[in-house]
Amino acid sequence: MQIDILTLFPEMFSGVLGHSMLQKAVEKSAVTYNVVNFRKYADNKHSQVDDYPYGGGAGMVLMPQPIFAAVADLKEKAACKKPRVILLCPQGTRYDQKKAEELAKEEHLIFICGHYEGYDERIRKHIVTDEISIGDYVLTGGELAAMVVVDSVVRLLPEVLGNAESHIKDSFSTGLLEHPHYTRPADFHGMKVPDVLLSGNHKLIEEWRNKEALRRTLERRPDLLEKIELTPQQKKWLQEVEKEVN
Known part of the structure; x- marks a missing residue:
């Protein structure tokens, strides 16, 4: 370019x-x-x-x-x-x-x-x-x-980011805000990383990340939810998150 x-x-x-x-x-x-x-x-x-x-x-x-x-x-x-x-x-x-x-x-x-x-x-x-x-x-x-x-x-140009998929799940790229991130140590002054992220179960981790992205968007930018078409699974997760929030 x-x-x-x-x-x-x-x-x-x-x-x-x-x-x-x-x-x-x-x-x-x-x-x-x-x-x-x-x-x-x-x-x-x-x-x-x-x-x-x-x-x-x-x-x-x-x-x-x-x-x-x-x-x-x-x-x-x-x-x-x-x-x-x-x-x-x-x-x-x-x-x-x-x-x-x-x-x-x-x-x-x-x-x-x-x-x-x-x-x-x-x-x-x-x-x-x-x-x-x-x-x-x-x-x-x-x-x-x-x-x-x-x-x-x-940053979106091919090969610019070290990981070619880094930007795909960035905030707004999916229409949602990005899920929370954690790194070491797993326990910092009593503040612990969610157990699911330490489980090694990639399916559960992906589900957690999707739900947390929906939760963060609902809490901080609910207007974004009106602009995107959620999948049936995302709608189900959103309903679960709404019950937890309320």
């Missing part, structure tokens, strides 16, 4: 992209990052990328010319001529795991990180394929949001 990031602050990405799973993905040739300061594409004397909004109002608005020029250049240089061009914006669609899985199937992603009051509307209408919001709040710029999306997508 090729990931291009258009930003006015490229130095913000050096630490994030150069460590942990995002760096390992590069080492495994799963992804290539290209962080670009789109100011260099401005065609005016002072490399200005923003201006006052027509009609008046507070703040500055990103001009279309630098963004149009930058995206056109990246497309021309890329092997994939139809990249997904993603605008990080509070007005965008709420980001979730399903969207991450969708983007992970692409060959080329271009992220546009804005600053100031907003974007010239022509950027949205004529360049962008996706507008994404990571939550109902406003950030200073799109850089942090881009980092979140990039991290969630890259």
